[in-house]
Amino acid sequence: MKTILSHAGRALYALMGWRFEPLPPYVGKKHVIIGFPHTSNMDTVRAFTGFRIIRRTGHIMIKKEAFVWPLSVLLRALGGIPVDRSAPGGAVQQMVDVFNARDEFLLAIVPEGTRKKIRTIKTGFWHIARAADVSIVCWYLDNERKTTRWLGEIVPGQDKTADLIRIRDLYEKAGYRFPLEAD
Numbered sequence: 001m002k003t004i005l006s007h008a009g010r011a012l013y014a015l016m017g018w019r020f021e022p023l024p025p026y027v028g029k030k031h032v033i034i035g036f037p038h039t040s041n042m043d044t045v046r047a048f049t050g051f052r053i054i055r056r057t058g059h060i061m062i063k064k065e066a067f068v069w070p071l072s073v074l075l076r077a078l079g080g081i082p083v084d085r086s087a088p089g090g091a092v093q094q095m096v097d098v099f100n101a102r103d104e105f106l107l108a109i110v111p112e113g114t115r116k117k118i119r120t121i122k123t124g125f126w127h128i129a130r131a132a133d134v135s136i137v138c139w140y141l142d143n144e145r146k147t148t149r150w151l152g153e154i155v156p157g158q159d160k161t162a163d164l165i166r167i168r169d170l171y172e173k174a175g176y177r178f179p180l181e182a183d
Contacts, residue, residue: 009052099132130156
């Protein structure tokens with residue numbers, strides 16, 4: 001089934017006029033994968049299709065209230081993870097618990113949090129990666145070249161600002177600049 005979905009994903013990318021870079025060797029079984037920019041709903045389609053191309057399942061956080069039957073079946077099949085936003089410890093601890101419970105888990109997060117122009121990025125991805133002791137993989141939707149690109153891997157350290165600067169530098173080298181101000 002994974003082979004069929006991979007070929008279907010490649011065909012869909014070709015129909016959209018996009019290209020998907022091969023999976024780099026640093027992508028393992030557990031990561032927080034961040035993606036910039038988030039400009040349209042098609043970014044989500046490209047992301048889920050990209051995960052199918054590499055024969056992996058990418059997961060996204062979705063508020064638990066959305067997981068009602070029959071929608072819950074589709075959301076789980078696509079990689080949705082229900083998150084209780086009112087839970088003690090919040091989404092960060094819930095995702096850390098999921099990382100700890102699974103042998104393989106790729107959590108995809110869009111730090112912009114919206115398709116609108118932003119002044120700050122959300123840094124929950126950094127807190128999740130650091131607490132779960134996993135690296136952050138930087139993925140870039142290069143709209144100009146119509147290519148999804150892997151930019152690098154960052155292991156979170158003690159200094160969030162220093163890590164955000166390293167991440168911003170990876171994206172700037174690729175041609176995209178996001179604001180360093182963070183929540």
